[in-house]
Amino acid sequence: MAPNLDDAKSVFEFVVKEGNGIKGLVDSGLSKVPAVYVQPPNERIDKENAIKLELPPIDLSKLDGPGHDAVAEQIVRAAETVGFFQVVNHGVPLHLLESLKDTAHKFFGLPLERKAVYLAPVSPSPLVTYGTSYLPEKEKALGWKGYILMQYTDDDQALQHWPEEINGVLLEYMKSSIVMVKKLLRVLLENIGVKFDDSMIDVLIGKKMVAMIFYPTCPNPDVTIGIGRHSDIGMLTVLLQDEVGGLYVKIEEAMKYEKKAEWIEIPPIPDALVINVADMLQVLSNGKYKSAEHAVRNTSTKSRVSLPIFTMPIETTKIAPLPQVVEKDGIANYREFPFGDYMNNVFTNALDGKKSLDFAKFS
Ligand SMILES: O=C(O)CCC(=O)C(=O)O
Numbered sequence: 522m523a524p525n526l527d528d529a530k531s532v533f534e535f536v537v538k539e540g541n542g543i544k545g546l547v548d549s550g551l552s553k554v555p556a557v558y559v560q561p562p563n564e565r566i567d568k569e570n571a572i573k574l575e576l577p578p579i580d581l582s583k584l585d586g587p588g589h590d591a592v593a594e595q596i597v598r599a600a601e602t603v604g605f606f607q608v609v610n611h612g613v614p615l616h617l618l619e620s621l622k623d624t625a626h627k628f629f630g631l632p633l634e635r636k637a638v639y640l641a642p643v644s645p646s647p648l649v650t651y652g653t654s655y656l657p658e659k660e661k662a663l664g665w666k667g668y669i670l671m672q673y674t675d676d677d678q679a680l681q682h683w684p685e686e687i688n689g690v691l692l693e694y695m696k697s698s699i700v701m702v703k704k705l706l707r708v709l710l711e712n713i714g715v716k717f718d719d720s721m722i723d724v725l726i727g728k729k730m731v732a733m734i735f736y737p738t739c740p741n742p743d744v745t746i747g748i749g750r751h752s753d754i755g756m757l758t759v760l761l762q763d764e765v766g767g768l769y770v771k772i773e774e775a776m777k778y779e780k781k782a783e784w785i786e787i788p789p790i791p792d793a794l795v796i797n798v799a800d801m802l803q804v805l806s807n808g809k810y811k812s813a814e815h816a817v818r819n820t821s822t823k824s825r826v827s828l829p830i831f832t833m834p835i836e837t838t839k840i841a842p843l844p845q846v847v848e849k850d851g852i853a854n855y856r857e858f859p860f861g862d863y864m865n866n867v868f869t870n871a872l873d874g875k876k877s878l879d880f881a882k883f884s
């Protein structure tokens with residue numbers, strides 16, 4: 522049933538509970554966003570306060586040759602400053618990038634009943650969740666997006682549990698991206714004096730998830746947010762974004778760009794993937810690598826898709842700043858905790874920038 526757009530409860534029921542999503546709202550012909558989507562001014566992304574990050578993408582093909590050191594240096598520098606960078610010649614086949622974006626559009630274009638089966642309370646698999654906002658029950662204003670999130674354990678389970686129409690390309694995307702993630706982690710860990718060891722990496726990125734996110738066209742993008750300010754919880758995130766744009770990274774005091782700017786836009790670059798440092802890599806590196814706060818702005822002209830891959834430790838892994846760094850720094854900036862506790866803490870709170878990292882601080 523069409524919702525009463527002036528009634529927050531009715532909109533919530535229609536979008537979240539019935540799973541019609543924002544797409545359902547947009548398709549029902551709305552001309553202005555309902556009040557539950559209007560963000561408080563401090564949560565919006567003001568385009569006037571943003572600068573574009575014009576850094577050229579890092580060419581990963583050079584990692585395997587004589588150019589290794591120069592490329593490693595670029596990766597380290599980016600991880601220490603913005604916490605975000607883009608890569609090309611990353612080893613993920615370019616035709617795959619195109620089919621991933623097509624697949625995402627096709628999936629969100631499916632009739633409601635094909636998607637709503639994966640709504641959290643009814644999903645046939647604990648590995649697959651379809652939804653809209655991140656924690657709709659807890660957020661002050663909802664995010665203007667839809668998503669389907671799939672957890673990876675092994676190939677057989679992925680093929681068995683993930684929706685049939687999308688499992689093939691997603692699995693291929695995940696597998697080729699993981700090879701790249703390992704190369705990046707090798708560079709980042711070796712730089713802080715940690716000897717790279719395959720079994721250690723397998724634990725540190727033992728848990729993986731892939732999502733397809735759909736940001737429908739929005740009639741009032743100045744007042745909404747696609748995804749609110751947050752940092753990612755794991756080690757490294759790989760993100761494929763389409764040509765629409767809208768990903769912004771918060772500028773911290775220490776970054777010292779133009780005085781007025783508050784955000785850096787990460788512009789779409791053809792054939793590139795975006796990489797960002799997540800919270801656990803910040804903790805392990807004792808704060809050397811930056812898990813940057815980021816958010817997504819909506820647009821009024823086109824719907825946008827993005828496909829993040831989150832790599833994170835196995836739940837029972839004890840996370841703490843690595844001894845090699847602590848020795849050098851003379852102090853540990855974070856305490857030790859099992860990754861699972863960190864994750865539970867994040868998933869019970871609404872998005873609030875980098876507040877999630879407070880959990881890892883000494884009390
Ligand atoms: O859609 C994007 O560009 C970013 C998505 C994101 O930050 C996330 O899912 O954690």
Ligand SMILES: [Fe+2]
Pocket residue numbers: 751752753815
């Ligand atoms: Fe994110």
